[in-house]
Amino acid sequence: MTKIVTFANVKGGSGKSTLCINIAAMLVKLEQSVCVIDADPQQSTLDWIKNTKDPVLSLVNCHEFSHLDKICKLVYDFVLIDTQGSLNKELANFLKISSLVLVPCRISRDDIVGQGWVQMFLKKSQDVGQNIPILAVLNGVNKRSHILSHIKQQLREDGTNVAGTTVSQRVCFSETNVNKMSVISYNKVAEDEIRELTSEVLDFLRDRGQ
Ligand SMILES: Nc1ncnc2c1ncn2[C@@H]1O[C@H](COP(=O)(O)OP(=O)(O)OP(=O)(O)O)[C@@H](O)[C@H]1O
Numbered sequence: 001m002t003k004i005v006t007f008a009n010v011k012g013g014s015g016k017s018t019l020c021i022n023i024a025a026m027l028v029k030l031e032q033s034v035c036v037i038d039a040d041p042q043q044s045t046l047d048w049i050k051n052t053k054d055p056v057l058s059l060v061n062c063h064e065f066s067h068l069d070k071i072c073k074l075v076y077d078f079v080l081i082d083t084q085g086s087l088n089k090e091l092a093n094f095l096k097i098s099s100l101v102l103v104p105c106r107i108s109r110d111d112i113v114g115q116g117w118v119q120m121f122l123k124k125s126q127d128v129g130q131n132i133p134i135l136a137v138l139n140g141v142n143k144r145s146h147i148l149s150h151i152k153q154q155l156r157e158d159g160t161n162v163a164g165t166t167v168s169q170r171v172c173f174s175e176t177n178v179n180k181m182s183v184i185s186y187n188k189v190a191e192d193e194i195r196e197l198t199s200e201v202l203d204f205l206r207d208r209g210q
């Protein structure tokens, strides 16, 4: 069954496109068939994948969201949806069909509030009886930050699923963005973090029967 992962946070710049692209590339590396839907009018993800010279990332299929109906009928192992993050009807439609909503969060008040909005919006958008899971991923983190563990704990106490993997603040993420590459084979530490996060996402889905 196709697994649909939607990347959402109302806060701009939280890392939705960065994590979407790199997890897509890692899934391909794990021999999964992957389609990315770019639902952001800026179309940066579509542009990133279409113009990549990265041999792994070039194996990711990429479509505009207007083709969603058609894509859902195709058989992919994974469909990843990169969103603009506005709380609108379009996002509600994506959330409803998701196997998992992945919410990248920087360690900032606005990002944490932004993920709270996604949680509330998901509750409102999903049909009765649906229980679509959310996973918050702390991104762009200085791992020596004193408040990292405090924020994780606070989120968990509030009932939020938080990935054990945190993604570091690394220049290579911006470099690969500019050069339209994934971090795979580009930076070992970043690649390892994306592998760990992808494996955690797969376990998370498996634990929920997906
Ligand atoms: N872990 C990281 N370390 C360093 N830079 C990062 C990291 N994650 C993302 N960035 C950089 O932060 C910027 C914003 O990231 P990205 O475009 O992925 O966010 P977004 O949530 O998709 O933003 P938007 O809401 O505008 O679509 C980019 O320049 C990206 O290269």
Ligand SMILES: [Mg+2]
Pocket (backbone or CB within 6 Å): 016, 017, 018, 040, 044, 082, 083
């Ligand atoms: Mg984006």
